[in-house]
Amino acid sequence: MILLRFVLPSTIQMSHKINRPHPVLADPTQIHQVLMNLCINAQHAMEGRQGLLEVGLDELLVDEALCGQNADLRPGLYVRLSVRDTGCGIPPENLQRIFEPFFTTKEVGQGTGLGLAVVHGIVRNHNGAILVQSQPGQGTEFQILFPAQTEASNEKHQPTSQPPPPANAEHILIVDDEQPIIHILKKLLIRTGYRVTAHTDPCAALEDFRAHPADFHLILTDLTMPGMNGLEFADKIREIRPDLRIIVATGFRGDLFTETQLAEHPNICKVVEKPLTPESILRLVSEHLLHPRGPA
Ligand SMILES: Nc1ncnc2c1ncn2[C@@H]1O[C@H](COP(=O)(O)OP(=O)(O)OP(=O)(O)O)[C@@H](O)[C@H]1O
Ligand SMILES: [Mg+2]
Numbered sequence: 001m002i003l004l005r006f007v008l009p010s011t012i013q014m015s016h017k018i019n020r021p022h023p024v025l026a027d028p029t030q031i032h033q034v035l036m037n038l039c040i041n042a043q044h045a046m047e048g049r050q051g052l053l054e055v056g057l058d059e060l061l062v063d064e065a066l067c068g069q070n071a072d073l074r075p076g077l078y079v080r081l082s083v084r085d086t087g088c089g090i091p092p093e094n095l096q097r098i099f100e101p102f103f104t105t106k107e108v109g110q111g112t113g114l115g116l117a118v119v120h121g122i123v124r125n126h127n128g129a130i131l132v133q134s135q136p137g138q139g140t141e142f143q144i145l146f147p148a149q150t151e152a153s154n155e156k157h158q159p160t161s162q163p164p165p166p167a168n169a170e171h172i173l174i175v176d177d178e179q180p181i182i183h184i185l186k187k188l189l190i191r192t193g194y195r196v197t198a199h200t201d202p203c204a205a206l207e208d209f210r211a212h213p214a215d216f217h218l219i220l221t222d223l224t225m226p227g228m229n230g231l232e233f234a235d236k237i238r239e240i241r242p243d244l245r246i247i248v249a250t251g252f253r254g255d256l257f258t259e260t261q262l263a264e265h266p267n268i269c270k271v272v273e274k275p276l277t278p279e280s281i282l283r284l285v286s287e288h289l290l291h292p293r294g295p296a
Helices: 002-007 028-044 063-070 115-125 153-155 178-190 202-211 230-240 261-262 279-291
Strands: 013-019 051-062 075-086 129-135 139-145 171-175 195-199 218-224 248-252 268-271
Touching: 028 051, 028 075, 028 115, 028 139, 028 178, 051 139, 115 139, 115 178, 115 279, 153 195, 171 202, 178 195, 178 279, 195 202, 195 218, 202 230, 218 230, 218 268, 218 279, 230 248, 268 279
Parallel strands: 013 051, 171 195, 171 218, 218 248, 248 268
Antiparallel strands: 051 075, 075 139, 129 139
16 A cells, blocks of 8 residues: 555545455465556546545455356355546446457557456456446446455365465566567566566577576467477477476467377477467466476
């Protein structure tokens, strides 16, 4: 909260109501990213005028009726993080689209439309749900619900008691010859709390990697690139760091490999087909950081 006060202009009043809820299994850096993205959007919605930004933390008991309104919810106790603003609000036709990657109403160069896509990806990875209420001209409230860790939920071994995504600031190397793809991946991963080094040229990526090989936690590479393909790149990496996992993204179905081909590159932990949604990218990255030696 203190950090936010520094970021927000003084025309915006802040208030917070924090009750002590049950714990949640969550990655603190990712929760911080969620809160920052929501508060920055709220600030933009109140741009140039007086406004109130209210952040709350409490619990919500979700019943069958509420589950009917949101497919991500299951009956049970949730911890609720809410961010409410008195800004411009969201017109109903936009409300359907705000979580789409690249949906933005901001001017070119002002917004990428990735903020809420990142929020959505993080919340889904934590088995949570998002509720939004907005009135044009009145303001907006985002409620982020995370499953509460109660004694009952631990005993029942619900999916909510699975371990959370990994701790953050892991360093990810991205290699793709298409600059726009690099741009999107970089933004998405940095906003989720990872460190990212990106290259459009696999030879330059290799050189950079050789300079500090111990500093990386995961590699995401394209398959078809001029100079060196993703498989050759993976082999070169394996000579230096055989333990480091690589996710290879392919452009066409025809590029998918057989088990035997993959067995020749044991450091490739996953081959995925483009295009990937922000949610699936975040899930892939957190899964392979969490279970680095899992099956392909
Ligand atoms: N609190 C809010 N009040 C009004 N509109 C909002 C609010 N939050 C989001 N929106 C709308 O949803 C759109 C998408 O938000 P999102 O955070 O994904 O992208 P952005 O803010 O436009 O760009 P970026 O976050 O990448 O800088 C916004 O452009 C805006 O139209
Ligand atoms: Mg935003």
